[in-house]
Amino acid sequence: MTARAYCSVFALMACALVGCSEKKLGLEGAVTIDGRVVDDGTIRFEAAEQAANKGMIRTGGAVHDGKFQILAKDGLPAGAYRVIVSGYRKTGRKVTDPQRGELDERVPMSGRETSADVTISPENAQKVEIALTSSG
Numbered sequence: 367m368t369a370r371a372y373c374s375v376f377a378l379m380a381c382a383l384v385g386c387s388e389k390k391l392g393l394e395g396a397v398t399i400d401g402r403v404v405d406d407g408t409i410r411f412e413a414a415e416q417a418a419n420k421g422m423i424r425t426g427g428a429v430h431d432g433k434f435q436i437l438a439k440d441g442l443p444a445g446a447y448r449v450i451v452s453g454y455r456k457t458g459r460k461v462t463d464p465q466r467g468e469l470d471e472r473v474p475m476s477g478r479e480t481s482a483d484v485t486i487s488p489e490n491a492q493k494v495e496i497a498l499t500s501s502g
Contacts (some may be wrong), residue, residue, distance in 0.1 A: 394473030
């Protein structure tokens with residue numbers, strides 16, 4: 367084999383080992399459960415179908431005042447995803463935490479995580495609107 371052929375084989379092997387990744391999209395948007403803004407919580411995106419050669423594709427972040435933002439470096443390639451949210455709402459009361467002092471009391475918005483299917487594309491990645499129901 368020539369040096370050129372070795373370089374081509376090496377490049378293909380490196381691409382297969384590391385993964386020829388698609389462009390990751392930063393995500394930004396809003397989250398509601400049963401029509402109410404999620405005051406605080408977490409959001410997770412998991413690929414609807416896992417490709418055998420790419421492994422688990424997922425990312426997540428925090429939700430504050432109904433908004434979330436995931437930077438491109440932690441983002442996702444375009445595609446179909448399951449979005450899972452654990453949401454909390456403020457009660458209007460204060461509680462005292464021995465380590466952090468006085469805090470807003472928060473209670474779960476539903477008895478479990480809530481999820482739905484979404485499609486992420488370059489056109490909607492910066493305005494993802496997630497409206498969940500606690501029954502779904």
